Amino acid sequence: MKYWDRKEKLFKYINGVRQFFPLANEQLEIIARLIDKFNPNINSFLDLGCGDGFLGHFIHKLYPASQGVFVDISEEMIKKAQIKDMGHNSEYIVQDFGKHEWFKSISKLKKFDLIISGYSIHHIENNEKQRLYKDIFELLNPNGLFLNLEHVSSPTRILEETFNELFLDNMYDYQKYIGEEKTKEEIKEIYHDPKHKALNKLELVEEQCKWLKKIGFSNVDCYMKIFELALFGGTKTR
Ligand SMILES: C[S@@+](CC[C@H](N)C(=O)[O-])C[C@H]1O[C@@H](n2cnc3c(N)ncnc32)[C@H](O)[C@@H]1O
Known part of the structure; x- marks a missing residue:
């Protein structure tokens, strides 16, 4: 079934925390389009840093017969x-992709037509990210696609502030919508919790795209971006 026929059904899928992410529906739409374009026969996929499996389960909605x-x-x-x-x-595998051992356990299994990751790789250091991107390249089948929906850094302080304000406003509106009554100040405190921030090792999307090209990925680009939320990646060949 082509993308357009599935569209309406698919985008009712968004739920929970994703609802306060700006352009969350559009992100899924672009992911679906890119897969359709580059590799419409997804038999196997890997969801890296899957959390509750949001992205992997979305891929299963698109490709019910695929092995995740x-x-x-x-x-x-x-x-x-x-x-x-x-x-x-x-x-379902518990592994730390920040350490190279993860590669040994996954490469024993199979190669993948799609490797997707959502808001996860920014938790590791830059040298580990670069090593991970090489691992991902190795794990892809020919014509395989890597998509990283990711929190990236802002090029300037004022752009970072603009992103933070947008995100906070969205969080505030969402909690009101679901019937909670936190003030903007309370929301701000949660958002700026230093323990949470310390986990973020953000890098510019341009820099990360350069790494992907150097590794050998083709069609490398930032496919969409709204301030610090970027969808980028590349393909193994073509
Ligand atoms: C913000 S959640 C995103 C979850 C999901 N991918 C999504 O898009 O909703 C980040 C996830 O990355 C996982 N994670 C963080 N560092 C990781 C690592 N080094 N190896 C594997 N998973 C990691 C966390 O446990 C968490 O489940």
């Missing part, structure tokens, strides 16, 4: 992803 592998460092998140699996017989 879900990886996360957190056992708790892997369990959540597993609970939401709709009988696809996927594999």
Whole structure:
């Protein structure tokens, strides 16, 4: 079934925390389009840093017969992803992709037509990101596609502030919508929690695209971006 026929059905899918992400529906739309264009026969995919499996389960909606592998460092998140699996017989693996050992365990399994990651790789250092991107290249089948929906850094302080304000406003509107009554100040405090910020090792999307090109990816681009939220990646050949 082509993308257009599935569109309406698919985009009712968005739920939970994603609802306060700016352009969350459009991100899924672009992901679906890119897959359609580059590799419409997805038999196998890997969701890296899967959390509750949001992106992997979305891929299963697009390609119900595909074999999914879900990886996360957190056992708790892997369990959540597993609970939401709709009988696809996927594999769920606890691994830290910040360490090269992850590659050994995954490369034993299979290669992938699609490797997708959502808001996860920015938790590791830049040298680890570069090594991970090489691992990803190795793990892709010919014509395989890598898509990284990611939190990237802002080029200037004022742009960072603009992003923070947009995100906070969205969080505030969303919590009101679901019936909570936190003030803007309370929301700000949660958002700027230094413990959370310390986990972010952000890098510019342009820099990360340069790394991908150097590794050998083709069609490398930032496919869409709204301030610090970027969708970028590349293909193994073509
Ligand atoms: C913000 S959540 C995003 C979850 C999901 N990908 C999504 O798009 O909704 C980030 C996830 O990355 C996982 N993660 C962080 N560092 C990781 C690492 N080094 N190896 C594997 N998973 C990691 C976390 O446990 C968490 O589940």
